[in-house]
Amino acid sequence: MGREKILLAHGSGGKLSYELIKGFFLSAFENPALSELDDSARLDPVEGRLAFSTDSYTVKPLFFPGGDIGKLAIYGTVNDLAMAGASAKYISISFIIEEGFSLDTLRDIVDSITLAARQTGVKIVTGDTKVVEKGEADQLFINTTGIGYIRGGVDISGRNGQVGDLVLLSGTIGDHSTAVLSQREGFQFQTDLRSDCASLHGLVKEMLDASTKIHVLRDPTRGGLATVLWEVANASRVGIVIEEEKVKVREEVRGVCDLLGFDPYYLANEGKLVALVPQSEAEKVLEAMRENPLGREAAIIGRIVEENPGKILLKTGIGGHRLLEPLSGELLPRIC
DSSP: OOGGGGGGGTTSSSSHHHHIIIIIIIIIHHOOHHHHSSOOOOOOSSSSSOOOEEEEEESSEEETEEEEEHHHHHHHHHHHHTTTTTEEEEEEEEEEEETTHHHHHHHHHHHHHHHHHHTTOOOEEEEEEEEEEETTSSSSSEEEEEEEETTTOOOOOOTTTTOOOOEEOOSSHHHHHHHHHHHHHHHOOSOOOOOOOOOOHHHHHHHHHSSSSSOEEEEETTHHHHHHHHHHHHHHHHHHHEEEGOOOOHHHHHHHHHTTTOOOOGGGOSSOOEEEEOOHHHHHHHHHHSSSSSTTOOEEOOOOOOOOTTTTTEETTTTTTEEEEOOSSSSSSOOO
């Protein structure tokens, strides 16, 4: 019975640790680099410049409509690399597990990680497992680190926004936060409200195939669209004007926002991206986006201006302007 749940001994480095690593992780993630089970992985060289990213995942609940913590960890890391124009190649993954956690649930999460890694073509080459006493963590936390390579001729950075660039958004906003919150709080909707959790690597590749002159890529996760645009505006020292009527928000998301007083521009997304593209390149990049299932609702939502550097202005449907300022606190904790 005891072995159906995580015990402190699973993190001791002894027999149970070995069984957990061999039975759960190695069998699921097996590849030559990982199979050596050394303290560090020996990797083949990658071509081009390297991109390197790390992140931690504490989402609550662990499973939500459209995803789970395992899928989120892989896709999130692949997406962070993609926002530098990089193709993910290697990932490390570490688990911090609370004593008493169900081994069946862990197996489900590992299966989800395996599928996500296979879909994105990334190899899990090293990792770690720690077990903490019951009550000292909330079930399971995951940390990942990813390495990828950037193709030649690509220079993407939040500092590269230029006056005249157009702002492209790949789809609706606020789906992930709303789906996770609804699952957490037990809200019931007649429609299928799901997280947009997805890997953006294929979409980015097709965008770069259309044009390597993309200046900025960002995935609007925590803090949402407003926050990521504010970060870019300050890094590039430009102003950004967004047209409200061009930004798509699902009715279910609007309903939750109206009910709870949230603003969809600040809600997290896990399968959307924002691109700043020279006006001369925007139409062909937009066309490439719309050819991909993750970009079918892509639209040009605004432009970069010289006025009001570091500010985001939302042009409303009645012709006024609203200032989108960064959040001063956490709107929705444990969302990713």
